[in-house]
Amino acid sequence: MTTIVSEKLKAEVRNLSFYYTEVQALKKVNLPIAENRITALIGPSGCGKTTYLRCFNRMHDLYPGNRYEGEILLYPDRLNIVDPKVDPIEVRMRISMVFQKPNPFPKTVYENVAYGLRVRGENRKGLLDEKVEKALRQAALWDEVHGRIYDLAFNLSGGQQQRLCIARALATEPEILLFDEPTSALDPTATLKIEELIMRLKKDVTIIIVTHNMQQAARVSDYTAFMYLGEIIEFDKTDKVFTHPSKKLTEDYITGRFG
Amino acid sequence: MPHDEKITQEIRRRIAHNKFRDHLFWIIGLFSTLIGFVVLFTLIIDLFVDGFPRLSWSFLTSYPSRFPEKAGILSAWVGTTLVMIVTAAAAVPLGIAAGVYLEEYSKKNWLTHLIEINMNNLAGIPSIIYGLLALGLFVYFLKLGESILTGGLTLGLLILPMVVIATRESIRAIPNSIREASYALGATKWQTIKDHILPYSISGILTGMIIGLSRAIGETAPIITVGALTFIAFLPSSPVTSTFPFFSFKWLFDPFTVMPIQMFNWISRPQKEFHVNAAAAGIILLLMTLVMNGFAIYLRYKFRKRIKW
Numbered sequence: 001m002t003t004i005v006s007e008k009l010k011a012e013v014r015n016l017s018f019y020y021t022e023v024q025a026l027k028k029v030n031l032p033i034a035e036n037r038i039t040a041l042i043g044p045s046g047c048g049k050t051t052y053l054r055c056f057n058r059m060h061d062l063y064p065g066n067r068y069e070g071e072i073l074l075y076p077d078r079l080n081i082v083d084p085k086v087d088p089i090e091v092r093m094r095i096s097m098v099f100q101k102p103n104p105f106p107k108t109v110y111e112n113v114a115y116g117l118r119v120r121g122e123n124r125k126g127l128l129d130e131k132v133e134k135a136l137r138q139a140a141l142w143d144e145v146h147g148r149i150y151d152l153a154f155n156l157s158g159g160q161q162q163r164l165c166i167a168r169a170l171a172t173e174p175e176i177l178l179f180d181e182p183t184s185a186l187d188p189t190a191t192l193k194i195e196e197l198i199m200r201l202k203k204d205v206t207i208i209i210v211t212h213n214m215q216q217a218a219r220v221s222d223y224t225a226f227m228y229l230g231e232i233i234e235f236d237k238t239d240k241v242f243t244h245p246s247k248k249l250t251e252d253y254i255t256g257r258f259g
Numbered sequence: 260m261p262h263d264e265k266i267t268q269e270i271r272r273r274i275a276h277n278k279f280r281d282h283l284f285w286i287i288g289l290f291s292t293l294i295g296f297v298v299l300f301t302l303i304i305d306l307f308v309d310g311f312p313r314l315s316w317s318f319l320t321s322y323p324s325r326f327p328e329k330a331g332i333l334s335a336w337v338g339t340t341l342v343m344i345v346t347a348a349a350a351v352p353l354g355i356a357a358g359v360y361l362e363e364y365s366k367k368n369w370l371t372h373l374i375e376i377n378m379n380n381l382a383g384i385p386s387i388i389y390g391l392l393a394l395g396l397f398v399y400f401l402k403l404g405e406s407i408l409t410g411g412l413t414l415g416l417l418i419l420p421m422v423v424i425a426t427r428e429s430i431r432a433i434p435n436s437i438r439e440a441s442y443a444l445g446a447t448k449w450q451t452i453k454d455h456i457l458p459y460s461i462s463g464i465l466t467g468m469i470i471g472l473s474r475a476i477g478e479t480a481p482i483i484t485v486g487a488l489t490f491i492a493f494l495p496s497s498p499v500t501s502t503f504p505f506f507s508f509k510w511l512f513d514p515f516t517v518m519p520i521q522m523f524n525w526i527s528r529p530q531k532e533f534h535v536n537a538a539a540a541g542i543i544l545l546l547m548t549l550v551m552n553g554f555a556i557y558l559r560y561k562f563r564k565r566i567k568w
Contacts, residue, residue: 093445
């Protein structure tokens with residue numbers, strides 16, 4: 001699988017298994033993550049793609065009874081993200097996440113973006129102002145909200161709220177940005193904006209995106225992994241997966257025969 | 260199917276029958292609602308008719324006396340206010356901390372389940388039982404005396420479960436996606452609690468606190484049990500002093516009385532004039548409760564405006 005990616009790797013999943021108490025949700029999966037590229041995880045509901053994504057920032061540690069086996073190596077320092085000895089907080093500080101439904105805090109736009117920095121103990125006004133503006137510009141939101149960054153985030157539209165969440169995730173300059181079906185709660189126009197944004201962001205950050213929408217994966221990603229029942233059935237360059245899938249199951253899924 | 264006049268007639272009859280029941284329930288419901296309303300209204304009117312003429316500035320600034328027309332409620336309302344301060348100071352931090360712990364830290368197992376069941380039952384225990392517990396614990400064992408401190412702590416115990424339950428309920432109303440957003444940015448549990456959980460649940464917590472205090476303000480039995488006096492013609496020592504450090508906690512250990520005890524004392528006397536005093540004191544007690552509830556509504560409105568899930 002690694003041979004498919006000839007580029008520099010940002011992370012590499014090796015024989016990762018994941019258990020919700022008794023139930024095994026991921027079965028010895030492998031995946032290379034190329035640096036400054038977009039890797040998409042696709043597959044039918046319940047195939048484990050969101051579970052997979054949430055391993056990358058140890059979200060599963062928030063709930064009791066969850067267990068990882070195997071490793072996710074983060075390059076260049078080869079930190080095994082899922083090692084129980086590695087502090088999940090350290091992992092989350094290096095790897096940010098954008099969720100399925102926009103989930104801004106009931107605070108101002110400014111405080112939403114600044115929160116990750118405040119968590120890191122940053123309180124210098126000038127520096128915060130600068131980084132908040134930078135993140136909002138990166139998330140293509142600055143032009144729309146610069147006059148009301150002290151308004152409540154709930155007053156923004158759904159698409160704006162999701163871009164705010166992207167800005168919030170970007171403000172801390174993460175090494176990897178995880179997207180969990182970021183447009184599933186948005187209308188087509190807002191979706192298009194987010195997609196354009198994701199494509200532009202890859203020059204700054206490595207991206208992994210889970211999506212239910214195959215066209216979205218085809219449009220934005222460089223690599224695509226097709227998952228089914230907790231396993232990766234096929235992984236390849238996105239063009240290859242969508243034009244010449246090597247597995248029958250993949251072909252059936254992308255042509256809409258199930259899922 | 261073709262139109263059948265007989266079936267149409269039957270349908271109309273059926274509808275009329277159903278509607279009759281509909282109206283019947285409407286009347287029963289209205290009647291039940293009115294009973295509650297009329298009783299409350301009569302109670303308040305009766306209290307005002309009896310007590311209102313007696314209300315005056317001197318009623319608020321006089322000590323009790325054996326002459327009904329000279330008697331006032333100064334020591335009672337000061338006592339009530341001070342006891343409430345101690346009650347809030349004891350129950351609120353403890354209740355919030357316990358509620359946050361149970362919701363955010365504790366593992367969900369049989370022990371926390373047991374604590375939860377206990378907590379809910381604790382809220383329903385007759386207040387006199389709290390009085391007995393407090394007499395043994397605060398008066399005899401800790402030797403805090405028959406003081407404001409004892410009274411406040413007793414009522415604090417009484418409303419503690421309410422504060423815990425209110426805290427837990429308002430914390431539970433916060434969507435999990437907000438917690439995940441905070442943790443995903445690298446926040447610790449404590450950072451998440453202090454920056455998100457507490458600020459977003461504070462209106463519910465404050466409402467619970469004030470509902471608890473509104474109950475505590477009218478409690479008589481546990482306060483009598485721990486030995487509050489029924490006739491007291493002096494004020495506790497002042498919390499503010501003229502010498503350094505300009506405040507004092509001596510008042511905590513002074514004897515006291517509270518409004519409901521003063522009322523009980525007056526109403527149990529044979530003279531009609533004292534009954535008037537009791538009604539007048541009742542109006543003041545009612546007002547104190549109303550002010551607290553009004554404050555709760557204001558706080559809820561003020562904090563809720565910003566948050567919609």
